[in-house]
Amino acid sequence: MALPHFQGIFPPLVTPLSSPDKLDVAGLERLIEHVLSGGVHGLFILGTTGEAPSLDHNLRKELIQRTCRQVRDRVPVLVGITDTAIVEAKEMSRLAANYGASAVVLAPPYYFPNSQTELVEYIERLAPALPLPLVLYNMPTHTKTMFELDSLQRLMEVENIIGFKDSSGNMLYYHQVLSSLSIRPDWSVLMGPEELLGEAVLFGGHGGVCGGANLCPQLYVDLYEAARWRNIERVLDLHHRVMRISSTIYRVGKYGSSFIKGLKCSLSLLGICDDFMSEPFHRFYDVDRARLHELLEELGVTVSNPYPASDDPVMTSLMR
Template identity: 45%
Template sequence: MTLSLKGIIPPVITPLINNRELDTKGLTQLIRHLIDGGVHGLFVLGTTGEGPGLGYKIRKELIKRVCDQVDHQIPVLVGVTDTSFENTLSIAEYAREQGADAAVIAPPYYFPISDGEMMGYIEHLSDALPLPFVMYNMPSHTKMHLSLSVIERCRELGALGIKDSSGDAAYCYSLIDKFKDYPEFSVITGTELYLPETVLYGGHGAVAGGANIFPRLFVALYDAAVNHDLDTINTLREHLIKIENTIYNVDQNPSRYIKSIKCAVSVLGICNDYVVHPHRKFTGLQRQQIEIAVKTLLDEIKITVRPCNL
């Protein structure tokens, strides 16, 4: 299958009422917000989407609702990695049945894994996967930093590209260099501050969590990078730095990134900000700080947000 992966592909947050119930109205509003914002694809059940913390029933409901609403307007990528090989295939098959475009594969988490074992895993998995697949390098969560040799083998087995969330700029550049002669293989950063450099150097875009909040900002930054518009890049990057400082870092809790994005989207009136156990949403001072930051940024970057009421 030919599937062009490029641009801004938000790792979609999962709107929830509680651990067992989707905020379905909020999800509909969120997907509309993202598509209206001009994003180039959606990645559901990733880290920002709290995928590993969700039960299988709610994962399936999320996949079905997103695919039904998107209706092939833009690609839908689904995180399917599980500790179990069989469960990975099961959720991938369900995603295919609902109309998803690709599966996203990370190393199975919990057990440490070697390069050779990872290659063997992908060799067996790629034979059985019912969807095209994209690799996901997330060493902070999986105990494994995918080597260039592993990624090369994945490409040979049909991988469409890689999302690199290592935060290692040198590694991202090495991926771009390694696969520059394979234009059908996409290198996409998961570190949104690296978006301009990734594209300028020959990469293909970003899976940017902040695009859940301000999709048009990230699309504009991607367009500026594609056009080598350095003045616009410098202006828009200031907004990304402000997002980092005033939204993502309202406290030092390791779970702050997911919680802050959900809180910010809820401030916009799009969806609920409940987060999966064992995490807890921001309240009090942290929420107040994010409210101020979101309103200030909305004014500064002149983004028009569809008014929504929960």
């Protein structure tokens, strides 16, 4: 069976919650249809933007089941299986396969730092045991471990590993990864930070895992297509719009969780899903929520109902 090759925009879906251990099911359904209506090429659940490390395993299982059932093979669904325990990673991958996911995504186990030798040997043992193809996820700010280039090139020899998502923000490293594709030309290399999406695709990357595509999916799809077809003028215009999102709604609040809070609060203001955060984090208080409301209006996003979620989100020019 041919291994999949992923290209395009794969939103790292936020996880709509109504309490610490309960999904906002109606919100999840609206969110999935919202991003699919923007023309995205796939979904990535249980990633950083989805608050995966803070979610209990039963909730993760329910999220996988509901997402795959609703998507119904319209686009590929990628499922994060990163865990500190290899047994849990294997179990989550088995569930993902049973529910119809297309691939699983794995970052280095967090908490204890890994040596490169240990990391490579861990993945070499794990990948062949997985029932789905594997995409590696480089997130050194959160895992304390970087996939060094030599390690990545060695892992390219593992057949079941089919791609790489890089969230390091290091473009020199990203170009070195692209240069290594001579080893595995079938690999997909996806950019994490959306601020680098245009550049990444212009130089040969295959797409992006863009958090802002939860909010404005078509904007990121359009940027990907413009970069893919080398329409530089349009890339510059769309990149500017992406940077406006990055420099506004991701900057409300003081802490590293602000970008997730900003996305969830924006989606709540648009009536798509609840903005409840997994503990120990909490949703924006009224002052920050009001500020985000103002910023969305400035960005050209009409907020139809600024507090309770409604069934009729109103999206305007920025999302086209």
